[in-house]
Amino acid sequence: MISADDDKLTGLPFPKTWNGAYVIVLINFAGWIFLLVALRLLTQ
Amino acid sequence: MNGLDIFLLITSIAAIAFYGVWHTRSRRDLNSYVRGSDHTPWWVIGISVMATQASAITFLSTPGQGYLGGLGFLQVYFGVPIAMIVISLFFLPIFHKLHVYTAYEYLEKRFDRKTRLFGAGLFLLQRGIGAGLTIYAPAIVLSTVFGWSLQWTIIAAGTIVMIYTVLGGTDAVTVTQKYQMGVIFIGMTAAACILMSKLPPDLSIVDALGVAGGFQKLNASNFSPSIHERYTFWSGLLGGTFLMLSYFGADQSQVQRYLSGDSVRESRLGLLFNAICKIPMQFCILMLGVMIFVFYQFNQPPLFFDAASNQYLESRKGDPTHAQNLLKYETQFKETHAQGKQHLENWLKARREKNEQAATAEFVGAAMAQQEGEKIRKAAAQELSTQNTEIKANSADYVFITFILHELPHGAIGLLVAAFFAAALASKAAELNALGTCTTIDFYRILIKRQATDEECLVATKCFTALWGAAAIAIALFAQLSENLIQAVNILGSIFYGVLLGLFVVGFFIRRVGGTALFWAALVAQLLVFVLYYKLTISYLWYPLIGCAACVVFSLVIQTFLGNKENKVKPA
Numbered sequence: 001m002i003s004a005d006d007d008k009l010t011g012l013p014f015p016k017t018w019n020g021a022y023v024i025v026l027i028n029f030a031g032w033i034f035l036l037v038a039l040r041l042l043t044q
Numbered sequence: 045m046n047g048l049d050i051f052l053l054i055t056s057i058a059a060i061a062f063y064g065v066w067h068t069r070s071r072r073d074l075n076s077y078v079r080g081s082d083h084t085p086w087w088v089i090g091i092s093v094m095a096t097q098a099s100a101i102t103f104l105s106t107p108g109q110g111y112l113g114g115l116g117f118l119q120v121y122f123g124v125p126i127a128m129i130v131i132s133l134f135f136l137p138i139f140h141k142l143h144v145y146t147a148y149e150y151l152e153k154r155f156d157r158k159t160r161l162f163g164a165g166l167f168l169l170q171r172g173i174g175a176g177l178t179i180y181a182p183a184i185v186l187s188t189v190f191g192w193s194l195q196w197t198i199i200a201a202g203t204i205v206m207i208y209t210v211l212g213g214t215d216a217v218t219v220t221q222k223y224q225m226g227v228i229f230i231g232m233t234a235a236a237c238i239l240m241s242k243l244p245p246d247l248s249i250v251d252a253l254g255v256a257g258g259f260q261k262l263n264a265s266n267f268s269p270s271i272h273e274r275y276t277f278w279s280g281l282l283g284g285t286f287l288m289l290s291y292f293g294a295d296q297s298q299v300q301r302y303l304s305g306d307s308v309r310e311s312r313l314g315l316l317f318n319a320i321c322k323i324p325m326q327f328c329i330l331m332l333g334v335m336i337f338v339f340y341q342f343n344q345p346p347l348f349f350d351a352a353s354n355q356y357l358e359s360r361k362g363d364p365t366h367a368q369n370l371l372k373y374e375t376q377f378k379e380t381h382a383q384g385k386q387h388l389e390n391w392l393k394a395r396r397e398k399n400e401q402a403a404t405a406e407f408v409g410a411a412m413a414q415q416e417g418e419k420i421r422k423a424a425a426q427e428l429s430t431q432n433t434e435i436k437a438n439s440a441d442y443v444f445i446t447f448i449l450h451e452l453p454h455g456a457i458g459l460l461v462a463a464f465f466a467a468a469l470a471s472k473a474a475e476l477n478a479l480g481t482c483t484t485i486d487f488y489r490i491l492i493k494r495q496a497t498d499e500e501c502l503v504a505t506k507c508f509t510a511l512w513g514a515a516a517i518a519i520a521l522f523a524q525l526s527e528n529l530i531q532a533v534n535i536l537g538s539i540f541y542g543v544l545l546g547l548f549v550v551g552f553f554i555r556r557v558g559g560t561a562l563f564w565a566a567l568v569a570q571l572l573v574f575v576l577y578y579k580l581t582i583s584y585l586w587y588p589l590i591g592c593a594a595c596v597v598f599s600l601v602i603q604t605f606l607g608n609k610e611n612k613v614k615p616a
Contacts, residue, residue: 010309028320
């Protein structure tokens with residue numbers, strides 16, 4: 001069953017909303033891309 | 045392997061399998077057998093999703109990919125975060141709302157029975173072959189290296205996983221995966237720690253990264269627009285997103301894992317756990333391979349990594365007529381490696397003395413020696429295949445196991461081999477569980493016994509799981525691979541997944557298309573993917589996107605010809 005809370009809130013202290021959780025996933029991904037590009041440029 | 049290694053291998057694998065059977069001894073109804081206990085927490089779902097994807101091939105073959113090709117393979121996983129968000133937003137709420145056992149039930153609710161059977165059929169075909177590869181791949185490597193019988197290795201591993209999956213169902217898969225991932229994590233961490241301790245004492249982490257970067261092993265972001273290059277940022281981001289969307293959203297072996305949560309929240313958190321952890325995990329495994337590459341710049345590597353080639357080379361050493369050329373290559377390879385090593389030691393010294401010019405010159409020398417070494421390796425592999433056509437030197441899958449056997453102490457060897465087996469069993473169990481469930485729910489209950497009770501379906505699911513287990517063993521016994529193992533599995537998925545995903549994309553987003561139009565569109569799209577795969581040389585990562593797009597476009601075109609009378613849109 002999907003409740004209204006399930007739809008909006010993660011039930012975690014942080015991030016509280018699903019939209020916040022998706023933003024964290026995307027920031028984490030962007031961070032990895034940045035790190036990988038930096039690793040390539042710094043070690044060549 | 046000595047007694048300690050064998051003890052660790054047998055006890056860890058057997059204990060986890062017995063625990064899986066014991067823990068699920070009270071599961072007696074179809075719902076708990078197929079969906080699990082309904083109170084699986086999100087982190088267990090996350091681990092289960094991860095363990096299902098990460099088979100033994102991931103841990104055996106990926107470090108070899110890192111050794112040979114560097115971090116480039118990481119780009120395959122760039123689609124995971126986006127795919128997980130899309131599945132969390134669109135797929136998951138619908139599957140939970142409909143309370144389905146399999147993803148393909150949705151296709152009948154939204155379209156019609158033939159579309160459901162087509163989707164389920166594609167899954168069974170692709171995953172059935174995949175289950176054979178999952179067991180064959182580690183068996184071929186481990187049996188060759190340890191001298192075990194390939195047939196008995198396949199049969200033993202296949203039978204263990206079949207027994208506990210048949211007896212315990214989804215819950216047995218989930219609980220065993222939790223501990224199997226623990227064994228894998230401990231084994232891989234131990235290997236990484238020992239590897240770092242074996243690098244030259246005067247080589248810092250920064251120096252090691254400098255060596256890897258200088259040899260182009262840290263290029264994990266290739267922005268080339270060429271569609272013929274296998275791993276680029278764009279093929280990973282676009283093609284990879286579609287590959288991962290299809291795998292996590294339309295492959296029952298994954299759908300069944302996250303549907304074991306009792307709410308959308310648990311399933312969604314489990315998926316987002318993977319969205320965060322998948323890239324770092326693959327990065328660490330590839331980095332292990334890159335560091336093995338650095339290690340072998342300072343330590344003599346074998347001419348061939350794969351066991352069959354080495355055994356042939358050893359067996360011919362007393363036979364000068366056959367061995368002359370190969371031994372010549374081996375001597376040249378050793379000399380070239382010694383030159384490269386000397387250049388790198390001089391490079392380190394010049395770096396310490398801040399002599400940039402000398403450091404650059406020494407590194408160029410080391411790179412040239414390394415290239416020369418690879419040329420010798422290729423020539424030796426060619427010579428080997430002319431002498432014995434049955435042997436094909438295949439390095440990538442054997443790099444990590446060679447390092448383990450030659451460099452790790454006893455105990456650690458047993459732990460790592462246990463980790464490979466744990467990974468093989470974890471993913472195979474999920475596949476068998478999904479294959480058995482899909483055959484019962486999508487075929488047996490529809491085509492064979494429409495009025496089947498839940499008890500009859502439970503018995504049927506167990507029987508079909510056992511049958512798929514036997515089929516996977518049979519496929520593994522007859523399998524032969526020319527591709528690197530992890531690539532072979534991804535290529536197989538790429539051919540079928542696009543169209544499978546297309547069925548769900550049309551269902552979720554294009555309400556004007558009906559079942560008949562979609563069925564024929566999917567059929568034509570799948571044929572198109574087959575033709576393109578044999579005709580084109582583009583990266584396999586593009587096929588899920590092509591298959592999905594073709595399915596969507598063809599369905600719209602066919603629907604236009606059929607008109608609206610064929611379209612019976614049902615609410616999802």
